[in-house]
Amino acid sequence: MSQFIAVLVDGIVYSSWLFIIAVGLTLIYGVMKILNIAHGSLYALGAFTSVTLCTMWFSGGHDAMGSYAMLLLAAVLVGLVAGPVIERGLLQFMYGKDEVVLVLVTYALFLILEDLIKLVWGVDPLFITGPNGESPYSLLGNFEVAGLTYPNYNLVLVGVAAATGGALAWALAKTRSGKLLLAVIHDREISAALGINVGRTYFVTFTIGAMLAGVGGALTAPTVSVVTGMGAEVIVLAFAVVVIGGLGSLPGAALGALIVGLVRAAAVHYFPEVELFSIYFVMAVVLILRPKGLFSGAEVRKI
Amino acid sequence: MAAILDAKGLNKSFGAVTAAKDINVAVEQDSVVGLIGSNGAGKTTFINMVTGYLKPTSGAIHFDGRDITSLSPRQITQLGICRSFQIPQLFNTMTVHENLLVGVGIVAAAGKRWSSDNHTYADPSKAVDAMLDEFNLGAYRDRTAGLLPEGTRKLLDIAMAMVVRPRILLLDEPTSGVSADEKFVLMDMVMAAVKQHKVTVLFVEHDMDVVERYTHRVLAFYEGRIIADGEPTDVLNDVEVRRYVIGGHIAPAGAASHA
Amino acid sequence: MRIDRNSIAVVLVGVVLLALGPVLPSWAVSLLNVALCYGTVVLGMMLLMRTGIVSFGHGLYYCLGAYAAGLLDHFGKMPDMLLMVGAGAVTAGLVAAVLGLLLAKYRDIFFAMLSLAFSMILYGLLVKTASLGSTDGFNVAAKTVGGIVIAEDSVRIVVYSLAVVFATLSAFLLHQYLASHQGRLAGAIKDNELRVEYMGASVKAAVHRNYVISAVLAGIGGALMAVNIGHIDPEMTYWPQSGEFVFVAILSGTGSVFAPLGGALVFEAIRSFAYEYSPNTWQMVLGITMLLVMIFLPGGLWSLFTRKRGA
Numbered sequence: 001m002s003q004f005i006a007v008l009v010d011g012i013v014y015s016s017w018l019f020i021i022a023v024g025l026t027l028i029y030g031v032m033k034i035l036n037i038a039h040g041s042l043y044a045l046g047a048f049t050s051v052t053l054c055t056m057w058f059s060g061g062h063d064a065m066g067s068y069a070m071l072l073l074a075a076v077l078v079g080l081v082a083g084p085v086i087e088r089g090l091l092q093f094m095y096g097k098d099e100v101v102l103v104l105v106t107y108a109l110f111l112i113l114e115d116l117i118k119l120v121w122g123v124d125p126l127f128i129t130g131p132n133g134e135s136p137y138s139l140l141g142n143f144e145v146a147g148l149t150y151p152n153y154n155l156v157l158v159g160v161a162a163a164t165g166g167a168l169a170w171a172l173a174k175t176r177s178g179k180l181l182l183a184v185i186h187d188r189e190i191s192a193a194l195g196i197n198v199g200r201t202y203f204v205t206f207t208i209g210a211m212l213a214g215v216g217g218a219l220t221a222p223t224v225s226v227v228t229g230m231g232a233e234v235i236v237l238a239f240a241v242v243v244i245g246g247l248g249s250l251p252g253a254a255l256g257a258l259i260v261g262l263v264r265a266a267a268v269h270y271f272p273e274v275e276l277f278s279i280y281f282v283m284a285v286v287l288i289l290r291p292k293g294l295f296s297g298a299e300v301r302k303i
Numbered sequence: 304m305a306a307i308l309d310a311k312g313l314n315k316s317f318g319a320v321t322a323a324k325d326i327n328v329a330v331e332q333d334s335v336v337g338l339i340g341s342n343g344a345g346k347t348t349f350i351n352m353v354t355g356y357l358k359p360t361s362g363a364i365h366f367d368g369r370d371i372t373s374l375s376p377r378q379i380t381q382l383g384i385c386r387s388f389q390i391p392q393l394f395n396t397m398t399v400h401e402n403l404l405v406g407v408g409i410v411a412a413a414g415k416r417w418s419s420d421n422h423t424y425a426d427p428s429k430a431v432d433a434m435l436d437e438f439n440l441g442a443y444r445d446r447t448a449g450l451l452p453e454g455t456r457k458l459l460d461i462a463m464a465m466v467v468r469p470r471i472l473l474l475d476e477p478t479s480g481v482s483a484d485e486k487f488v489l490m491d492m493v494m495a496a497v498k499q500h501k502v503t504v505l506f507v508e509h510d511m512d513v514v515e516r517y518t519h520r521v522l523a524f525y526e527g528r529i530i531a532d533g534e535p536t537d538v539l540n541d542v543e544v545r546r547y548v549i550g551g552h553i554a555p556a557g558a559a560s561h562a
Numbered sequence: 563m564r565i566d567r568n569s570i571a572v573v574l575v576g577v578v579l580l581a582l583g584p585v586l587p588s589w590a591v592s593l594l595n596v597a598l599c600y601g602t603v604v605l606g607m608m609l610l611m612r613t614g615i616v617s618f619g620h621g622l623y624y625c626l627g628a629y630a631a632g633l634l635d636h637f638g639k640m641p642d643m644l645l646m647v648g649a650g651a652v653t654a655g656l657v658a659a660v661l662g663l664l665l666a667k668y669r670d671i672f673f674a675m676l677s678l679a680f681s682m683i684l685y686g687l688l689v690k691t692a693s694l695g696s697t698d699g700f701n702v703a704a705k706t707v708g709g710i711v712i713a714e715d716s717v718r719i720v721v722y723s724l725a726v727v728f729a730t731l732s733a734f735l736l737h738q739y740l741a742s743h744q745g746r747l748a749g750a751i752k753d754n755e756l757r758v759e760y761m762g763a764s765v766k767a768a769v770h771r772n773y774v775i776s777a778v779l780a781g782i783g784g785a786l787m788a789v790n791i792g793h794i795d796p797e798m799t800y801w802p803q804s805g806e807f808v809f810v811a812i813l814s815g816t817g818s819v820f821a822p823l824g825g826a827l828v829f830e831a832i833r834s835f836a837y838e839y840s841p842n843t844w845q846m847v848l849g850i851t852m853l854l855v856m857i858f859l860p861g862g863l864w865s866l867f868t869r870k871r872g873a
Contacts, residue, residue, distance in 0.1 A: 408746055
């Protein structure tokens, strides 16, 4: 029984983490039709920037609680710097090209960013720890479920995921810019003809998407050793999530994250030897049964 | 003489829209049949059903006594029913020669497996050149299909349907996009080829002069139904046809129309 | 079989490479060897791209080929190089024949994603299979060729020569195939699937066939690479490896069977020099090269040759 609860808790925490990363990917695909491999690098950038900012914060002798602000700042920085630079500097020249070509463009970008990270941060693993071993991961204390102890930090992940999903859903449904975005998702040409500034929509979307990747990386940084190659690992997981849910679908990303999260947690607890296998097995099965993912029906026409 | 193509009670609806309503047509071998009607009248739907692109909601289609209603376009093509398209469907990055060579290759590779196996291409490249001469496309032999003028694209599209050696050829608006003075040149060429290879032809056409000149029989479509079926002069002078199909847009049969 | 200028050229290049083996410096032999193994895989990528399909999971067959070869040595105790390459080709071909049934109706990004999923399934299995060394993989060595024991001091040159033979043979046969009626369908499918079906050919069957052929080529390339490098691990089916194959195919262009082999050589040359002088920026060099090629040379490096000839 306790193992089952552990699967549920681990699964939900893992799902939340996946959702934060995948939602930016699916947003960018839905609006721009770019399946962005470099999303993994933006995630890594978020993590590395967090290490640097937190380390600076700790070495300044400030209150350890402020390190959370540093995580947030890292994500915002990635979004506001890397997002616009990539969109204006590269992607805007590629719009209208074949989807597969766009994937390859972002693959090239991924290669470039991977090395950029190595150049700036080196190749050794990095950790976020204060002078007395403080870490944002453990600062908040723990909670217990069925005799198992979890860091409260996990609740932050769940909260951020729920808030992100909720905010995006609300913005798309209720705000003017959200509705304009939906129009662009629905039909790019007609939106442009109606006077919607598609270029600016892409710019804003990519910036938000990059920021979400940054948030994912920043929130992950305190929980792992931050190493090069972490982007490659995460992007293919995020692909599994968005492909299962349906490319470009917001509820799809949520469902996909939940499925992958729970499947992985179950595998880790019951059959650890099939952990990775199980995720991609599910991805393949969903693609075979529903080639466009679970949320590809007419009612959820992208996002 | 038994009909080579026999469509009985064809109905086709897309949701609430009825695209074909109780279509009954029997086509004799070697005849040339014109399909007329305004846009959306059901002519292309009919062609699409005969060639397997659309499955009729009800009804049956027989070719040479064989039920082809549920066959795929590929299977129907292999039996000897081929078609051209309103918008030419070419291999745009290939040359004109290569476009036809693909088809010759398919027939050659299939060998005796197809029912139309009495045609084999001993020398594929030469066979293509012969076809290019037949359709007067020789001058374009090595030009890229995607860069051809529209009239030439239409012609190549029809030649590509002929390359598979059909027994029935369905042409969807062969002269649309072709300039007025080229229409008859194109149709003369197509009809000569058709006659030589003993092909039964059904074609959709908006130009009543073309219809009158080349067909033995005309089917007039209106709102998914066939409202007239018979000799060209009879159909083109039919009251209903004049009101619903020919209308004020197209000059009556016999009068010159050089729109 | 058609013996045209390119067929003869392929054979000639093969013969020259064989003859050069004993006289070239060892670094050049190593470079050529890796490029030939890689190029064989990319020949398969070229066939898929000509069909209008991009696989983001061809590492699957590269890895399967390598592991099939490795297992013959590791467990089968039959380290014969011909058997190993044969096992790689057959294993890859059989798996592709099954998966191809599913993949043949997918296109574009969905084909890329499903093939990615398949390759990652193998990755997930291999990293947890302790008996195959998990993430570390294991060492592989060929000791005989067709039953004849390879002398200790001639291993490198024998392995190289076989890579030349297999790559040349692959290129020759692929060239023949592309010029055949069946092969010509690849470009037709890329241009217009509807018309292909309306000419009486099965698009699905042709895509399936080309997929299996490309997998066999990847299997051969993987087996050759296993013997050449002497070590295999699950990274061979990790997605960046598959991405790299796509990369080299784009870099090369799909105009001729020479393109993938030449492209693989250029790629390996860039990689080994960049890796030697600046190990932390070689991926960046590749990424920038890829962007430049996609922007300025959409037909790949091969289009440089055809352009010159046309002018």
